[in-house]
Amino acid sequence: MEDRVSEPSLVLVFSGKRKSGKDYVTELIQKRLGSDVCCILRLSGPLKEQYAQEHGLDLDQLMGPGPYKEQYRADMIRWGESRRRQDPGLFCRLASRGAHQPVWVGECGSCCCDVILQTAELCSVIGQVVSDARRLSDLQWFQAEFPQQTQSVRVQSSENTRSQRGWSFTAGVDDAESECGLDSGVEFDWNVINEADAPSLDEQLRPILQLAEEAASSSSVNRN
Ligand SMILES: Nc1ncnc2c1ncn2[C@@H]1O[C@H](COP(=O)(O)OP(=O)(O)OP(=O)(O)O)[C@@H](O)[C@H]1O
Numbered sequence: 001m002e003d004r005v006s007e008p009s010l011v012l013v014f015s016g017k018r019k020s021g022k023d024y025v026t027e028l029i030q031k032r033l034g035s036d037v038c039c040i041l042r043l044s045g046p047l048k049e050q051y052a053q054e055h056g057l058d059l060d061q062l063m064g065p066g067p068y069k070e071q072y073r074a075d076m077i078r079w080g081e082s083r084r085r086q087d088p089g090l091f092c093r094l095a096s097r098g099a100h101q102p103v104w105v106g107e108c109g110s111c112c113c114d115v116i117l118q119t120a121e122l123c124s125v126i127g128q129v130v131s132d133a134r135r136l137s138d139l140q141w142f143q144a145e146f147p148q149q150t151q152s153v154r155v156q157s158s159e160n161t162r163s164q165r166g167w168s169f170t171a172g173v174d175d176a177e178s179e180c181g182l183d184s185g186v187e188f189d190w191n192v193i194n195e196a197d198a199p200s201l202d203e204q205l206r207p208i209l210q211l212a213e214e215a216a217s218s219s220s221v222n223r224n
């Protein structure tokens with residue numbers, strides 16, 4: 001397994017219900033910071049990659065926002081949980097391998113990470129954004145590995161808004177740990193309300209972006 005080359009300056013670990021907009025928000029953060037500074041890690045990336053391979057499925061569609069992945073979600077959850085039972089940090093470790101950026105945003109997908117990893121040799125990135133923490137063990141892994149750098153972010157949307165984005169309640173999914181594991185018992189460092197009538201995302205994300213920019217600039221000072 002490829003090891004991390006350097007420690008990130010900031011790790012933003014995102015969680016939120018299905019269709020709350022975790023991908024949308026984390027991609028916006030990466031757009032604002034630039035992919036030379038920030039990479040998105042999707043914990044579901046290595047999980048889907050392995051699952052797609054074993055079941056002969058279309059990985060691109062499993063990684064996308066469309067209905068395809070929903071047909072397999074309940075089984076993917078069960079499959080992933082059986083792997084996690086043997087090794088709770090497995091997908092966190094796989095998702096963060098090789099990441100060089102100073103800001104991480106936590107939901108690691110092989111799709112975007114592969115692109116970033118190819119360029120990571122050439123540019124020094126400072127932060128990582130993990131876009132899809134779902135269980136306490138996910139958050140605890142990053143907090144244990146990067147105690148100084150990890151900040152948790154919860155993305156929230158109403159059921160009505162999530163329904164407009166394609167969500168409908170599915171027993172065995174929406175009442176399972178995958179969706180409810182971080183519903184209580186965690187005090188998030190940041191909360192983002194992803195609703196049309198909430199303050200704009202740019203406004204809500206301003207302090208997080210500022211933190212990331214400070215982390216990026218202190219990282220580049222330390223590297224020089
Ligand atoms: N603020 C927004 N404005 C416009 N579209 C949005 C917004 N937030 C989310 N969406 C759209 O809603 C859909 C679901 O969002 P997204 O895929 O980011 O959710 P998610 O929380 O990552 O969902 P999942 O857990 O299913 O992966 C996407 O098509 C996305 O483009």
Ligand SMILES: C[C@@](O)(CCOP(=O)(O)O)CC(=O)O
Pocket residue numbers: 018043044047062063069073076077080132134178
């Ligand atoms: C199987 C699973 O990783 C699917 C996540 O898909 P997505 O982040 O909603 O695109 C959820 C889980 O790990 O419980």
